[in-house]
Amino acid sequence: MNDSTGVFPSLGESPEDSLATPVAFLEPRRPSASPAEAAIEAAIETGAFTVTPREMPMLIRLVERRMPADADSIGQALCEVRRRGWTARLNDLANRAGRIWVRRADSTTAAAAITDPLADDGALLAALDAVLAVRFRAAGAKPGAAIESVVAEIADAGLGPLPAERHEELARAIAAAHGLEGPAATRFVSAVAQVEARRRQEHRAAEAAARALRREEEARLREWERSLVEFRQVPGLLGCSDKEALRWIGLNLIPVARRIPARGKGQERWESDPAELVKLRPQVITWRETEQPPATGRKRGKPAAPALKLGRGANAAVARVAALDRYAGHFATARALNRRITLVTGPTNSGKSHTALDRLAQAESGLALAPLRLLAHESREALGSRGIAASLSTGEERMPVPGSRHLAATVEMCPFQAPVDVAVVDEAQMLQDRDRGAAWTAAIMGAPARDVFVLGAPECATLVRRIAGLCGDPMEEVTLERKGPLTPASKPVALGDLKSGDALVAFSRRDVLDFRAELVKRGKRVAVVYGALSPEVRRAEAARFRDGDADVLVATDAIGMGLNLPIRRVVFSTLRKFDGEGKRELNAQEIKQIGGRAGRFGRFEEGVVSVLAGGGSPDFVRMMLNAPPAVPQDLRPQVQPDADIVAAVAAEIGSDSLYGVLSRIRRAVLRTDDPNYRLADMEQALAVASAVDGVGGLGLLDRWTYALCPVDERDNGVSRLARWAVEHGGGRPVAPPTAGRLPAPERATREELERAEKTHKRLVAWRWLSLRFEEAYPDRAEAEAETARLDRWIEDVLRQQRRSRLVA
Numbered sequence: 001m002n003d004s005t006g007v008f009p010s011l012g013e014s015p016e017d018s019l020a021t022p023v024a025f026l027e028p029r030r031p032s033a034s035p036a037e038a039a040i041e042a043a044i045e046t047g048a049f050t051v052t053p054r055e056m057p058m059l060i061r062l063v064e065r066r067m068p069a070d071a072d073s074i075g076q077a078l079c080e081v082r083r084r085g086w087t088a089r090l091n092d093l094a095n096r097a098g099r100i101w102v103r104r105a106d107s108t109t110a111a112a113a114i115t116d117p118l119a120d121d122g123a124l125l126a127a128l129d130a131v132l133a134v135r136f137r138a139a140g141a142k143p144g145a146a147i148e149s150v151v152a153e154i155a156d157a158g159l160g161p162l163p164a165e166r167h168e169e170l171a172r173a174i175a176a177a178h179g180l181e182g183p184a185a186t187r188f189v190s191a192v193a194q195v196e197a198r199r200r201q202e203h204r205a206a207e208a209a210a211r212a213l214r215r216e217e218e219a220r221l222r223e224w225e226r227s228l229v230e231f232r233q234v235p236g237l238l239g240c241s242d243k244e245a246l247r248w249i250g251l252n253l254i255p256v257a258r259r260i261p262a263r264g265k266g267q268e269r270w271e272s273d274p275a276e277l278v279k280l281r282p283q284v285i286t287w288r289e290t291e292q293p294p295a296t297g298r299k300r301g302k303p304a305a306p307a308l309k310l311g312r313g314a315n316a317a318v319a320r321v322a323a324l325d326r327y328a329g330h331f332a333t334a335r336a337l338n339r340r341i342t343l344v345t346g347p348t349n350s351g352k353s354h355t356a357l358d359r360l361a362q363a364e365s366g367l368a369l370a371p372l373r374l375l376a377h378e379s380r381e382a383l384g385s386r387g388i389a390a391s392l393s394t395g396e397e398r399m400p401v402p403g404s405r406h407l408a409a410t411v412e413m414c415p416f417q418a419p420v421d422v423a424v425v426d427e428a429q430m431l432q433d434r435d436r437g438a439a440w441t442a443a444i445m446g447a448p449a450r451d452v453f454v455l456g457a458p459e460c461a462t463l464v465r466r467i468a469g470l471c472g473d474p475m476e477e478v479t480l481e482r483k484g485p486l487t488p489a490s491k492p493v494a495l496g497d498l499k500s501g502d503a504l505v506a507f508s509r510r511d512v513l514d515f516r517a518e519l520v521k522r523g524k525r526v527a528v529v530y531g532a533l534s535p536e537v538r539r540a541e542a543a544r545f546r547d548g549d550a551d552v553l554v555a556t557d558a559i560g561m562g563l564n565l566p567i568r569r570v571v572f573s574t575l576r577k578f579d580g581e582g583k584r585e586l587n588a589q590e591i592k593q594i595g596g597r598a599g600r601f602g603r604f605e606e607g608v609v610s611v612l613a614g615g616g617s618p619d620f621v622r623m624m625l626n627a628p629p630a631v632p633q634d635l636r637p638q639v640q641p642d643a644d645i646v647a648a649v650a651a652e653i654g655s656d657s658l659y660g661v662l663s664r665i666r667r668a669v670l671r672t673d674d675p676n677y678r679l680a681d682m683e684q685a686l687a688v689a690s691a692v693d694g695v696g697g698l699g700l701l702d703r704w705t706y707a708l709c710p711v712d713e714r715d716n717g718v719s720r721l722a723r724w725a726v727e728h729g730g731g732r733p734v735a736p737p738t739a740g741r742l743p744a745p746e747r748a749t750r751e752e753l754e755r756a757e758k759t760h761k762r763l764v765a766w767r768w769l770s771l772r773f774e775e776a777y778p779d780r781a782e783a784e785a786e787t788a789r790l791d792r793w794i795e796d797v798l799r800q801q802r803r804s805r806l807v808a
Helices: 013-021 033-046 056-064 069-098 104-113 122-139 143-156 164-177 182-227 231-238 242-250 275-278 283-291 313-323 324-330 332-336 353-361 375-385 426-434 439-447 458-471 510-522 535-546 588-594 618-625 642-652 658-669 683-692 700-708 716-728 750-770 782-799
Strands: 259-260 270-271 340-345 367-369 389-396 396-398 407-410 420-425 449-456 475-479 484-488 503-504 525-527 553-554 569-572 574-576 583-585 608-612
Touching: 056 069, 069 104, 069 588, 104 122, 104 283, 104 750, 122 143, 122 164, 143 164, 143 182, 143 716, 164 182, 164 716, 182 658, 182 683, 182 716, 231 242, 231 270, 231 275, 242 283, 259 583, 270 313, 270 510, 313 642, 313 658, 313 700, 324 332, 324 439, 324 642, 332 439, 340 353, 340 458, 353 367, 353 375, 353 420, 353 449, 353 700, 367 375, 375 535, 420 439, 426 439, 426 449, 426 458, 449 458, 458 475, 484 618, 503 588, 510 553, 525 535, 535 553, 535 782, 569 588, 588 608, 588 618, 642 658, 642 700, 658 683, 683 700, 683 716, 700 716, 716 750, 750 782
Parallel strands: 340 449, 340 475, 367 407, 367 420, 389 407, 420 449, 484 608, 503 553, 503 569, 525 553, 569 608
Antiparallel strands: 259 270, 389 396, 574 583
16 A cells, blocks of 8 residues: 555654555454444444554544444544644645645645545645635735735745746636636736746846945945054154044044954054045144143143045045934924923823823923824823824824824824924833834934923933933923832732733743633633734723723733733733843833833722742842832933935935945944944844845935834845835835735634734835835725724634634
């Protein structure tokens, strides 16, 4: 007997095991055999099917549930035993054939449809083709839209591009699924092949151009670096002593082009541009005369920095036009106003937002800047409850209210040229955030209001004071106390002891869903909140918990900002988290910010903070809650370039390469030892710039806009942006991402939930771009409809309170 007999691997077998010859499980009937064993052995004797020894134990258990069992019911039980093996076999066949569009869920569904325990490869593949046909029809109303959706899904998963022959095979399958036959199918496949060939050529050309631009810029930078001279050569080029050179470098009179950190116990190495040094030689006499103590005995003066005509593209010239070391001056409207900053600090549940929104509502015009789209909506609603109709502006949506003079927005959307009476900047502790801190610097420095209220945890005070000083704005400080006590628990909490009103905090989506599954199994009604969920779903889950439809909330640290919830007790599942670089202990600010969500004035007068049994020590929680506010390690606010700076630097260095411009900004614009500012992390912007630099049809600032688009690099976000940019540059509309057919919520697996969440995040990026490039991203209504459909489906999945299928 060979593999064509249709006997495939049982539970736990690999696809290779299926190639082994099965052996009929047939022993002399024992007097002690159970009724189920006897029925199975009788069916085997009739030749209805064969059973391997490995399959027999599970088959017996299934048949026992069907007693009395005939051959048909035993056959169906055997199908159940073999379905996992059939799924593995289908995955193996698909992989070997290069059909990378086949998902494991497709194979699982196909295996579940098989009713013949002796099904061979042909029967399995026929069942798989039927499942794929349903999926392809759901992927798009027309075959063209369907193949675009499936190909995009393959690319988004990092599996593409498809070889030409596989792409043609996929096109034929989609044509058949949509009922195209004969000449119509041939024309469709041919047209699709032509479009794909053109697209591949454009992508290759864009990638080659981007590589060439990057090589050119890197060669230019290497040439410049080779031209630099070490400090020991500076005195000779300037005609001064070593001591004079050191002193003038300290006074920022002599520019240091590059500072190379020391290794071990060595000294930092300074290098300068000789062309810039030569132009400084005439200034040496003036510097000496200024420093020479006069006969009157007064202290010697400090030489003024020279106003040099530097060569085009010189580092000092690039730094001058970018002016990041004078960042506060970029915000001309704010600097023209007689601003006053009021810093309101306090722990969670101290009424910071309520106080500031009351003041905002009293003003004739105002601006509320929030860290999240969810909180921008809440600010707008809070103003509405105070009788103020406010417009809304976030990265992916605009909701203008005619005649309104109030705006609720996310921090990145701050309108720097529209003066108002009052501005509120919330969650100022985000100034220290690696990814978004520069946006808070810009908002606090540039909010165009006479009265600027800055709200945050006590830890933000030092940086806000520094920013106020750099702006020359007077600042008043207001400190609020928590409205109810926050108490550390003396003992850890067992998972089974979680009660109504508790919030269990984990630090990954996987852990949240694992805890959810376990609590549902224990009879708890559970709501969840984590970062991958949209604001709409988070609000719906929060409402379930707030209204008593869920007993326990399981969440990531996403609950640390916003989402006013009636939490009785916050329980940390662990006191360690992965921060993108490694695992570390939670710091005091994190425990205060997250744990502070416990207790809600008017509902739970006292908040309790604890840790799950096995997750850490309650003493550590107590110590962190009682710790004083930490002073930031770096007291310089983060800054980043904007479109005006990018354009100015490009003009100065004579380059149209976005990668080249950003590289020069990173290397030359802001010294690493600048006393006032530090350059924000630019890695993702550089990655996008490198990917889109070679796209024809897009100008420098168009490419800069793509570099600002919020994408997840872990979800191939950069390569997706590059594909969209090629379509945009070629004058073709970019279709919004779609999720295709979604299973019934009660049957959804964790893999399907994650796929829907990723599609939702891709739609966020698509909608963000559609607000900036309306002609290239025209199908906004379709994108919003798909977003709403996913919101509803994800929320329906999370509402399922029976034993969850969302297991790892």
